[in-house]
Amino acid sequence: MYDVIVVGARCAGSPLAMLLARRGHKVLVVDRATFPSDTVSTHYIHQAGLSRLQDWGILDRLVATEPPAMRHLTFSYTDIFLEGFADPIDGITEVYSPRRTILDEILVDEARRAGAEVVEGFTVTDVIFAEGRAAGVRGRIGDGPEREFTARFVVGADGRNSTVAGLVGAEIYRSVPAACFVYYSYYDGLDWTFQHRTGFGEQQLGAWPTHNDQHLVAVMRRKERMREFRANVEGSFHEIIDQVVPELGEDLRTNGKRAENFRAMAYPDNFYRRSAGPGWALVGDAGYHKDPFTGWGITDALKYTEVLAEKLHEGLSGSRPIDEAVEEYTKIRDAESNGTFELTCSLAELSLTPYYDSVFRATSMSPEYTTKFFGLIAGGIPGEEFFAPANLERLYEDVNMPADRRILTRS
Numbered sequence: 001m002y003d004v005i006v007v008g009a010r011c012a013g014s015p016l017a018m019l020l021a022r023r024g025h026k027v028l029v030v031d032r033a034t035f036p037s038d039t040v041s042t043h044y045i046h047q048a049g050l051s052r053l054q055d056w057g058i059l060d061r062l063v064a065t066e067p068p069a070m071r072h073l074t075f076s077y078t079d080i081f082l083e084g085f086a087d088p089i090d091g092i093t094e095v096y097s098p099r100r101t102i103l104d105e106i107l108v109d110e111a112r113r114a115g116a117e118v119v120e121g122f123t124v125t126d127v128i129f130a131e132g133r134a135a136g137v138r139g140r141i142g143d144g145p146e147r148e149f150t151a152r153f154v155v156g157a158d159g160r161n162s163t164v165a166g167l168v169g170a171e172i173y174r175s176v177p178a179a180c181f182v183y184y185s186y187y188d189g190l191d192w193t194f195q196h197r198t199g200f201g202e203q204q205l206g207a208w209p210t211h212n213d214q215h216l217v218a219v220m221r222r223k224e225r226m227r228e229f230r231a232n233v234e235g236s237f238h239e240i241i242d243q244v245v246p247e248l249g250e251d252l253r254t255n256g257k258r259a260e261n262f263r264a265m266a267y268p269d270n271f272y273r274r275s276a277g278p279g280w281a282l283v284g285d286a287g288y289h290k291d292p293f294t295g296w297g298i299t300d301a302l303k304y305t306e307v308l309a310e311k312l313h314e315g316l317s318g319s320r321p322i323d324e325a326v327e328e329y330t331k332i333r334d335a336e337s338n339g340t341f342e343l344t345c346s347l348a349e350l351s352l353t354p355y356y357d358s359v360f361r362a363t364s365m366s367p368e369y370t371t372k373f374f375g376l377i378a379g380g381i382p383g384e385e386f387f388a389p390a391n392l393e394r395l396y397e398d399v400n401m402p403a404d405r406r407i408l409t410r411s
């Protein structure tokens, strides 16, 4: 019998297993994948996410794999242009976009090193219940025999289509339709550093350096135009870049060499799902998923898995009832992630509301606020602080914004 079984071993699951095992708990983490394993993700990690890895003592290991460091970011949203970088967050002065084959393997290995038992290639098909509580899982490796593992607590860290969520009946209680689809691939021959460019015509280009001296290049458009895009994938891909930033389109054609197949996805809706119940919890995308536009999935998974680990430890060590402690994790997650969720859902529409247009246009005229903007995006400045009406009033005053453009609240 384990203390905790974690289903899913990527950004949410492995760190949870690692943190619990480090505190002496008996943990099993299973994943149907075998690592190294890729997944559909553009894998940008914010300073706030890297600071979690640093705190856990595993950032150096990631850095040793030589993911290219980014210290200068370029954002544009139609004609609003912002360049710079956030102030250090917990001493972190650069960011990375490591390939998931590398990041996730390190996380799995660190869980193992900490003493968690890791079973790869194991697909969970059932949650076992006893006396009204989740008490274990059932599943198998490939076509092998069915196996059962029991535990005091079961955590689904199994992604947005969470099997565990379905089996425990965890319902979605907040949902926002996703607007877009994405196509991306990896290119040799580019030197663009970080580009996050949303153009006129509701389309977006994202590009950043990653392992193997390659750049990940991604394009997004609204779903209504996906059929048209698919009729000529390569041509449409280039067309978006040409239209959003013509000089990058030209450079891609001249110097870029696509090294891998395109990955594609029509985004699933943004949601919060009930993430705690008797004997179970959900963490990472399983419980809270949003559009990748702001690149916060990995960072949030790392951040809130740490909160869950703390609450599970309180319960497992007997200092308070475990379900009560875990319920508190969901409250913390929901309260702290609300700003990121709302901002992400709005920006991912690929057209700015008048409010965000005013705020970001004014921000782009102020070096001080531009740095704050990057702090907001990186997780160093809370949304409540950046978007506080008093803060915006000062911004508008500083840049002499016309009176009719001084919008202070979202509604």
Ligand SMILES: Cc1cc2nc3c(=O)[nH]c(=O)nc-3n(C[C@H](O)[C@H](O)[C@H](O)COP(=O)(O)OP(=O)(O)OC[C@H]3O[C@@H](n4cnc5c(N)ncnc54)[C@H](O)[C@@H]3O)c2cc1C
Binding pocket: 007, 008, 009, 010, 011, 012, 013, 030, 031, 032, 033, 039, 040, 041, 042, 043, 044, 045, 122, 123, 124, 125, 157, 158, 159, 160, 162, 163, 164, 182, 265, 283, 284, 285, 286, 292, 295, 296, 297, 298, 299, 301
């Ligand atoms: C196109 C795209 C781009 C993105 N870009 C970024 C980005 O730039 N930055 C960022 O921070 N985030 C990004 N994200 C989001 C990010 O990838 C996710 O938020 C993150 O992977 C969530 O981690 P997780 O551990 O919760 O779940 P996942 O990474 O989904 O891992 C879940 C694991 O559970 C396992 N599993 C599932 N079901 C079972 C089962 N029944 N039995 C056993 N194992 C199971 C799976 O094999 C998988 O390994 C992007 C997402 C997409 C789709």
